[in-house]
Amino acid sequence: MLCVAAAAFSGLTLAQENDSASAQNQVQAPPSPAEQDKLLDLMRQYAERYVSNLPNFICVQVTSQYQGNKKGKHWHKGDTLTAKLTYAQGHEHRAVYLVNDKPIRPGRRPWRTPLVTEGEFGTLLERVLGPDNGAIFTWARWETIRNKRAAVFDYTVDQAHSSLSLSLSGYVKATVPYTGSVYADPDTGAIWRITDSANEIPPELQTESIGTTIDYAEATIGDAKYLLPLEATVSMQTDRNQVRNEIQFQHYRKFETDSNITFGPPGGSDATTPANEVPAAPRQ
Numbered sequence: 001m002l003c004v005a006a007a008a009f010s011g012l013t014l015a016q017e018n019d020s021a022s023a024q025n026q027v028q029a030p031p032s033p034a035e036q037d038k039l040l041d042l043m044r045q046y047a048e049r050y051v052s053n054l055p056n057f058i059c060v061q062v063t064s065q066y067q068g069n070k071k072g073k074h075w076h077k078g079d080t081l082t083a084k085l086t087y088a089q090g091h092e093h094r095a096v097y098l099v100n101d102k103p104i105r106p107g108r109r110p111w112r113t114p115l116v117t118e119g120e121f122g123t124l125l126e127r128v129l130g131p132d133n134g135a136i137f138t139w140a141r142w143e144t145i146r147n148k149r150a151a152v153f154d155y156t157v158d159q160a161h162s163s164l165s166l167s168l169s170g171y172v173k174a175t176v177p178y179t180g181s182v183y184a185d186p187d188t189g190a191i192w193r194i195t196d197s198a199n200e201i202p203p204e205l206q207t208e209s210i211g212t213t214i215d216y217a218e219a220t221i222g223d224a225k226y227l228l229p230l231e232a233t234v235s236m237q238t239d240r241n242q243v244r245n246e247i248q249f250q251h252y253r254k255f256e257t258d259s260n261i262t263f264g265p266p267g268g269s270d271a272t273t274p275a276n277e278v279p280a281a282p283r284q
Contacts, residue, residue, distance in 0.1 A: 030139050031151070031186075039151055040137055042189025043182065047129035050191075054121065056088040056255040057221050059228075066244045070237070075244075087121055088255055121229065124194055124214060127163055128182060134161030140181060145192050146217070150183040164198060166205055174202045180211075190227055192216050210236040219252040228252060 031039065065078035082098035097104060128135055140152040157164075159177040167173040176198045183193035197211035217230035232247040 028142060030141075036139055036153075039184065039186060039189065040153070043153075043184050043191065044129050044131070044189075046184075046189040046191060047125040048131075050125055051090060051121075054087065054090075054226065054228075055221050055224070057252055058084060058086050058255045059252045060250045061085045061094060062248045062250065064246045066246070068242045068244075070239075070241055085249070086255060092121060124196060124212065125191060128155060128157070128180065128194065128196070129191075132161070133157055133163075137182075143183060145183055145215075148192065149186065150192055151186040153182050153184070155180055155182060159200070164196065166198060166201065166207065166210065168205050168207075172202075172204050174205060176201055192227070206239050208237045208239060210234070221252050222254045 030036075061083045063081045063083070065080070066075050067078055068075040080100050081096050082101070083094040083096045086093045086095075127133055135155045135157045137153045137155045140154045143150050143152050156179045157177055159175065162175050162177050164178045165173060165175050177200055178196045178198050180194065180196035182191060182195075184191055193213065193215050195211065195213045197209065198207075201207050201210070212232065212234050214232045215230045216227045218225050219228045219230075220226075221228075229249045231249065232245075234245045234247070236243045
């Protein structure tokens with residue numbers, strides 16, 4: 001990039017070029033070890049406050065399902081599920097009301113869910129940045145997310161400290177170690193993106209890899225603004241094919257506390273046994 005710029009703007013003086021290179025190096029230079037520790041403390045404090053500070057709310061979750069062959073080619077779009085997601089007193093509850101933009105009939109379930117996920121609202125943050133997770137962090141790089149500079153740390157969590165659980169049709173379950181990255185505001189420690197990827201998956205789960213990426217953005221609920229999931233992607237490769245869920249969270253609004261909700265099993269009304277018995281996503 002610097003060579004191209006120098007060729008395009010031959011009128012730049014050597015002093016200007018040196019100043020530009022120095023500024024670029026300063027931007028890209030990693031924080032000192034002390035600065036990294038300070039930033040990690042900010043990130044942990046942010047994660048600790050995150051769930052307790054979330055209000056009760058309702059939003060729309062749109063999940064687009066895709067399946068491809070084992071080599072990741074010939075992708076086919078499956079059903080698109082639109083659900084009302086209610087978050088109240090720390091519980092997530094989902095109720096599907098549209099399948100491929102068409103209302104569903106009461107008592108019928110005319111859709112397939114080869115990959116089921118839950119826990120986008122703070123659970124992954126708690127698993128990675130909580131006080132007892134045993135995650136080991138290493139500095140990765142600076143990166144830009146939606147025009148904002150983010151500090152990126154990679155992390156690993158071994159099996160002894162892991163709470164990441166995978167299940168196959170409810171019959172085979174395993175807790176596995178995982179790795180990932182956290183993208184944070186260098187000034188406040190706020191998390192803008194977090195990823196995870198399972199390791200050492202037992203063969204009986206028939207899963208070669210599975211990973212999650214969650215992006216957060218500012219949303220207004222009531223009179224306040226919060227960083228809430230904007231979109232998420234969960235990708236899985238089995239011993240037969242590949243599956244991907246692309247999830248969007250829309251239309252956040254306040255949930256009135258005088259409303260009545262009965263919470264069902266984890267995952268909500270659509271978290272039943274997958275029709276084709278492929279592994280479910282991490283139970284977060």
